[in-house]
Amino acid sequence: MAKLKEVKGGKEGMEFSILHAADELFMERGFNGVSTTEIALKVGCNQALIHYYYRTKANLFQKVFENKLSFLISLFEVDDYKGLSFEDKLRMRIESHFDALAQNPKLPMFVLNELKNNPITIDLIKETFNNNVPYLTGSLEKELQEEHKAGRIRKISALDLMINITSLNIFTFLTLPIMEYVFGLDQETTKEMFEVRKKEIVTTVLNSIRPI
Amino acid sequence: MAKLKEVKGGKEGMEFSILHAADELFMERGFNGVSTTEIALKVGCNQALIHYYYRTKANLFQKVFENKLSFLISLFEVDDYKGLSFEDKLRMRIESHFDALAQNPKLPMFVLNELKNNPITIDLIKETFNNNVPYLTGSLEKELQEEHKAGRIRKISALDLMINITSLNIFTFLTLPIMEYVFGLDQETTKEMFEVRKKEIVTTVLNSIRPI
DNA sequence: AATCAAACTAATAAACCTATTAAACAAACC
DNA sequence: GGTTTGTTTAATAGGTTTATTAGTTTGATT
Numbered sequence: 001m002a003k004l005k006e007v008k009g010g011k012e013g014m015e016f017s018i019l020h021a022a023d024e025l026f027m028e029r030g031f032n033g034v035s036t037t038e039i040a041l042k043v044g045c046n047q048a049l050i051h052y053y054y055r056t057k058a059n060l061f062q063k064v065f066e067n068k069l070s071f072l073i074s075l076f077e078v079d080d081y082k083g084l085s086f087e088d089k090l091r092m093r094i095e096s097h098f099d100a101l102a103q104n105p106k107l108p109m110f111v112l113n114e115l116k117n118n119p120i121t122i123d124l125i126k127e128t129f130n131n132n133v134p135y136l137t138g139s140l141e142k143e144l145q146e147e148h149k150a151g152r153i154r155k156i157s158a159l160d161l162m163i164n165i166t167s168l169n170i171f172t173f174l175t176l177p178i179m180e181y182v183f184g185l186d187q188e189t190t191k192e193m194f195e196v197r198k199k200e201i202v203t204t205v206l207n208s209i210r211p212i
Numbered sequence: 213m214a215k216l217k218e219v220k221g222g223k224e225g226m227e228f229s230i231l232h233a234a235d236e237l238f239m240e241r242g243f244n245g246v247s248t249t250e251i252a253l254k255v256g257c258n259q260a261l262i263h264y265y266y267r268t269k270a271n272l273f274q275k276v277f278e279n280k281l282s283f284l285i286s287l288f289e290v291d292d293y294k295g296l297s298f299e300d301k302l303r304m305r306i307e308s309h310f311d312a313l314a315q316n317p318k319l320p321m322f323v324l325n326e327l328k329n330n331p332i333t334i335d336l337i338k339e340t341f342n343n344n345v346p347y348l349t350g351s352l353e354k355e356l357q358e359e360h361k362a363g364r365i366r367k368i369s370a371l372d373l374m375i376n377i378t379s380l381n382i383f384t385f386l387t388l389p390i391m392e393y394v395f396g397l398d399q400e401t402t403k404e405m406f407e408v409r410k411k412e413i414v415t416t417v418l419n420s421i422r423p424i
Numbered sequence: 425a426a427t428c429a430a431a432c433t434a435a436t437a438a439a440c441c442t443a444t445t446a447a448a449c450a451a452a453c454c
Numbered sequence: 455g456g457t458t459t460g461t462t463t464a465a466t467a468g469g470t471t472t473a474t475t476a477g478t479t480t481g482a483t484t
Contacts, residue, residue, distance in 0.1 A: 014431080032244045033329060035471065046433045051473060109328055112386060116321055117245060122393050129394045154419070160412050167383035168376065174324060174386075175375075181334055182341045200372050207366070208420035226461080247441060258463045263443060 015053045017043050022050075023064050027110050031061050031118050058120065065121055068111060069128050075100045076136045076162070086147050091202055098169045098198045108170045109177075137162065153209045161209065168201045227265045229255050234262075235276050239322050243273050243330050270332065277333055280323060281340050287312045288348045288374070298359050303414055310381050310410045320382045321389075349374065365421045373421065380413045 021042040025034040036057050040047040054060035075097050081089050101108065114121045141158040148155050172194075180190060233254040237246045248269050252259040266272035287309050293301050313320065326333045353370040360367050384406075392402060 030329060036473085037471080047472090048434085048474080049432060052432075055473085057472070109324065112321065113325055113328055115390065116325055117242060122390070125390055126394045129390075154415075156412075160409075163383070163387075163409075164380065164412075164416055167380045171375070171379035171383055178327065178334070178337055178341075182338045197372075197375075200368075200376075203366075204376055204416075204420040207422065207424070208416040210419065210422070212419070248443090249441075259442090260444080260464085261462060264462075267443085269442070 014043070014045065014049065018045070018050055018053055018060070019063060022060050023067075026061060026064050027106055030110070030113050031057075036060075061118070062120060062124070065111075065114060065118075066124060068107060069124060071104070072107065072111065073128055073132050076132075086143060086152070087206060091206065094165055094169070094202050094205055095198060097165065098172075098201065101169055101173050102194055105173045105176055108173050112174070151211055154212050156209055161205075164208070165201075165205055168204065172197050172201075226255070226257065226261065230257070230262055230265055231272070231275060234272050235279075238273060238276050239318050242322070242325055243269075273330070274332060274336070277323075277326060277330075278336060280319060281336060283316070284319065284323065285340055285344050285348075288344075298355060298364070299418060303418065306377055306381070306414050306417055307410060309377065310384075310413065313381055313385050314406055317385045317388055320385050324386070363423055366424050368421055373417075376420070377413075377417055380416065384409050384413070 018039065022034070022039050025039055025042060028034075036050045037047050039060075040050055043049075050057075050060065054063070078093050078096065081092050084092070111121075115125065137158040140162070144153070144156060144158055144161065147153045176190070179185060179193070185193065230251065234246070234251050237251055237254060240246075248262045249259050251272075252262055255261075262269075262272065266275070290305050290308065293304050296304070323333075327337060349370040352374070356365065356368060356370055356373065359365045388402070391397060391405070397405065
């Protein structure tokens, strides 16, 4: 009836289906580990169709990767929990960063992995960083200076603090597959471990910036 | 003269040359990123020779990987800096772990990378872990309990503390290529950054375990 | 119903890759 | 010198892979 193209399992639905399937496969096995043939198989279409929509495999991959990157950066754009003390605010930030990763546990490994194997990705990162990091550290820097002047924390730069938090949080998920396999953890135990580890990280970070 | 086989750029020298070249190439681009043809090219020998000595590419890779793994584990077998206070001892441990990584900055990424892409590696890790971790945490655990009883540190498990240290140290090197590229660092600046970061990590860890 | 564009597929070219095979070479030994 | 043993190579089978090409299907429009 309507003149708009319908999405009925074909048409432009197909273009998205390909992106979606590629997303899942790339996340699991990375750029080199996935063939366009395999993507086509998962979508249930002809292999040439992938090239019809995205021309090259690298092109398709880039679209997937850009999405992931902007998600990762978005984790640092925090709500400004007003009225809370600096300590409580920081606690919230650490936890929300951790939780977001917990919902996308494969993401950090995927990004680091591709960063190593896939030359094009480093430029994407560079762009994203230059556009966002100064903006992100800015307000934190100010808060830290105030807190330090008030004698409530030791001297530390926003960048160092952010690196500390990301290190502790992300490393948890980088090594998760190892832990699961080596210690034979089931899903339930993994979840519990998450909570324990999250608490420990918060304690560590908050404790680590107390005045000397 | 001697009946021993001579190493004159051939013979068993060749077997080692192949391992060595494979090591460098695998470290740079991982298992999937390197072909036996390429290894042969680097060694300057025929491609079939690689299969003559190692039969399969996976076989050759495994030999390289095992070496890396045992090196990484060895970083935790610390000299027992006798006579030092616990704090000084811990400081030394963190720094020596950091320094060892600084001399092999590509190692952490390589191992994590292969762990994701290369099914056989996870079993190698499992074995290595089961053989070493309990032994490694054991003595630290005792020290931590003593220090805690004496009121000199807060309560923390050896595993958590070790994860914290490894997180902070390793993450530095995982993100190093990003930092170098994004901020356009030269070698000298990178080295300075290392020292700054090392100090910050030591401060963070020591501070983070002070009694509450 | 004829037409036209977009969506889709079959077939395949060209470039890789690993691993094997059979033959050439070299040095050591009798 | 001839034989033997281990080392090295050339050639190639058999399997991928990405990307293109040319043609078919589909469905809307006139």
